[in-house]
Amino acid sequence: MVDDRATGSAHVEAPVARHVLHVHPNHEVWTWAVAVAIAADLRRELVLQPRARLLLSGGTTPGPVYHALSQAPLDWDRVDVGLVDERWLLPDDPDSNAHLVRTELLQDRAATAHFEPMTQAGRHIEGAVATANAHARRQATVAVLGMGEDGHTASLFPGMADLERVMHSPRDYAAVDAHGCAGAREWPRRISLTPHGMARIPHRLLLLQGERKRAVFEQALESGDPHRWPILAALEGNPAMPLQVHWHA
Numbered sequence: 001m002v003d004d005r006a007t008g009s010a011h012v013e014a015p016v017a018r019h020v021l022h023v024h025p026n027h028e029v030w031t032w033a034v035a036v037a038i039a040a041d042l043r044r045e046l047v048l049q050p051r052a053r054l055l056l057s058g059g060t061t062p063g064p065v066y067h068a069l070s071q072a073p074l075d076w077d078r079v080d081v082g083l084v085d086e087r088w089l090l091p092d093d094p095d096s097n098a099h100l101v102r103t104e105l106l107q108d109r110a111a112t113a114h115f116e117p118m119t120q121a122g123r124h125i126e127g128a129v130a131t132a133n134a135h136a137r138r139q140a141t142v143a144v145l146g147m148g149e150d151g152h153t154a155s156l157f158p159g160m161a162d163l164e165r166v167m168h169s170p171r172d173y174a175a176v177d178a179h180g181c182a183g184a185r186e187w188p189r190r191i192s193l194t195p196h197g198m199a200r201i202p203h204r205l206l207l208l209q210g211e212r213k214r215a216v217f218e219q220a221l222e223s224g225d226p227h228r229w230p231i232l233a234a235l236e237g238n239p240a241m242p243l244q245v246h247w248h249a
């Protein structure tokens with residue numbers, strides 16, 4: 001474990017470094033450390049490229065990070081913001097991932113970022129997937145991932161009917177049907193980044209909170225079975241760019 005004396009955070013590199021675990025002492029340090037890491041990745045990209053792309057997850061975990069990130073001094077008008085996954089809900093539905101991004105990130109300095117919601121009134125799910133795949137032709141710089149206690153990431157749920165097809169899809173995004181998966185809660189119809197899409201993104205951050213999620217992540221690593229533990233898909237990618245896991249108790 002390596003100490004970062006300035007923040008009280010520490011990080012552990014896995015023996016074959018497919019991930020690096022950053023252990024933060026509390027929620028506030030976790031929030032700001034993750035926001036600063038995302039901003040640094042975007043800033044580096046904006047030095048090299050005219051625009052940068054950021055893909056964001058929804059759920060209950062990342063809101064405070066997005067809020068902190070909205071205050072980062074960046075050329076936000078050169079940043080495109082897309083989604084890692086979306087529930088088949090309209091973008092202004094309070095349970096949509098788009099709503100979380102709009103209310104927590106696209107404020108303050110980040111208000112000028114260009115947002116690409118996945119859903120639109122009157123659009124069929126296949127049309128929304130096609131648009132998401134068209135946007136994905138532009139390589140994303142950073143993806144912020146979450147994980148449910150069932151081991152799902154994005155909208156890749158263990159046991160869902162479509163999992164095999166989606167796990168091997170050659171496209172970046174796919175429509176998924178997670179009927180019967182408790183982790184999908186009341187939104188089984190979704191659009192998700194696929195393992196193929198995830199692996200193309202150089203900077204992948206996984207945000208975890210609590211002992212339970214850390215234990216689930218460790219159980220997944222131990223098992224090595226991505227069908228039981230879709231979170232393992234987040235480990236795939238450029239071996240020189242391991243998944244950055246940020247955790248606090």
Ligand SMILES: O=C1O[C@H](COP(=O)(O)O)[C@@H](O)[C@H](O)[C@H]1O
Pocket residue numbers: 056057058059060061062084085086087097145146147148149153154155183184
């Ligand atoms: O449904 C979803 O859940 C995961 C994890 O959410 P959390 O509430 O456990 O933080 C999230 O990463 C994903 O984007 C979302 O659609």
